Amino acid sequence: MRLPSIGLVSGLVVFLAGSAAWAQNPGRVLNGHRFIPSEQIATPFITSYIKTATGGGAAFDLKTPFIDVNGDTLGTLEGNVAFMNLAFQYQQKVTDWLALRGGFTGSARVGIDEQSMLAQGLTGIVGWSLGGSALIVHQPKWLLSGSLDFGRNDFVGLDPFGFAQTVIDSGGLSDDNNLVSSTNSVSGRAMVRAAWAPKRWLGATAILEGGVGDVQDVNSQGIFGAAATLGVDFRQLNWWSIGVLGFFRYETFNQSGSDLTSNTSRLGLGVSYTGRDDFSVGLEGSTLKAAQVGTDETFTGVLVTFNIRYWFSGG
Numbered sequence: 160m161r162l163p164s165i166g167l168v169s170g171l172v173v174f175l176a177g178s179a180a181w182a183q184n185p186g187r188v189l190n191g192h193r194f195i196p197s198e199q200i201a202t203p204f205i206t207s208y209i210k211t212a213t214g215g216g217a218a219f220d221l222k223t224p225f226i227d228v229n230g231d232t233l234g235t236l237e238g239n240v241a242f243m244n245l246a247f248q249y250q251q252k253v254t255d256w257l258a259l260r261g262g263f264t265g266s267a268r269v270g271i272d273e274q275s276m277l278a279q280g281l282t283g284i285v286g287w288s289l290g291g292s293a294l295i296v297h298q299p300k301w302l303l304s305g306s307l308d309f310g311r312n313d314f315v316g317l318d319p320f321g322f323a324q325t326v327i328d329s330g331g332l333s334d335d336n337n338l339v340s341s342t343n344s345v346s347g348r349a350m351v352r353a354a355w356a357p358k359r360w361l362g363a364t365a366i367l368e369g370g371v372g373d374v375q376d377v378n379s380q381g382i383f384g385a386a387a388t389l390g391v392d393f394r395q396l397n398w399w400s401i402g403v404l405g406f407f408r409y410e411t412f413n414q415s416g417s418d419l420t421s422n423t424s425r426l427g428l429g430v431s432y433t434g435r436d437d438f439s440v441g442l443e444g445s446t447l448k449a450a451q452v453g454t455d456e457t458f459t460g461v462l463v464t465f466n467i468r469y470w471f472s473g474g
């Protein structure tokens with residue numbers, strides 16, 4: 160698998176543009192508003208931080224067709240899948256206009272009823288990512304940055320349904336019949352990230368991304384994504400030290416679920432503690448709707464994550 164040179168070209172454009180940003184790095188504060196972070200939406204700010212997230216959820220009504228040797232669909236297995244994940248990321252501000260980062264993820268999913276246990280089995284996922292962000296424009300109330308990220312995920316699973324299909328197709332057991340299956344995916348993404356703070360208590364961010372994704376044994380595909388957040392910090396209204404964040408995200412290539420989903424949309428809400436400038440702890444919940452790879456079906460799901468983030472030098 161290989162990614163086209165568009166990723167490299169986009170990255171050079173992003174970082175050369177960032178080098179021209181002469182304004183001093185404002186951290187994550189604009190117009191007196193300290194932005195509330197989200198685990199699912201990337202930050203546009205050039206800061207140093209460390210973050211962890213622990214989450215879990217479920218996907219409902221996944222459908223897996225049972226196809227015979229002639230390519231005819233004999234039936235469909237349908238069920239629900241539970242999943243959990245852990246994530247870690249560290250970002251280091253190198254200069255006032257440049258930050259570099261790296262992260263690791265680990266997750267697992269398993270069928271939680273008879274049909275989904277047969278169709279989806281048990282899958283473990285390990286992934287890593289490397290990337291960087293560059294400041295392009297900084298104004299008192301808004302900011303624009305660019306980023307470039309590369310990632311890889313490895314999938315290993317017990318696939319009883321695929322094993323049974325292989326046995327039927329080959330007419331019996333053979334050395335080629337494997338109960339354990341594996342695959343991997345890679346992606347390269349270039350993003351434009353924006354932040355805007357019209358009030359001390361109100362802030363919004365937006366992201367537009369493009370790139371290329373590749374799943375093993377599948378042709379490369381273009382990536383398009385868009386996301387937005389809207390956050391209210393009640394601390395700035397002389398109320399509780401609580402921030403509320405609503406967010407939306409759409410993407411055509413979901414890195415951690417690229418063997419299962421495409422065209423995923425998420426809608427969510429998060430609540431975070433905002434009493435400290437250098438520390439945030441919060442809970443996020445979201446619903447998702449996704450197209451299932453290899454079928455014309457869609458499924459829905461829910462995800463809840465517990466997030467901790469610490470900024471060096473106050474964030």
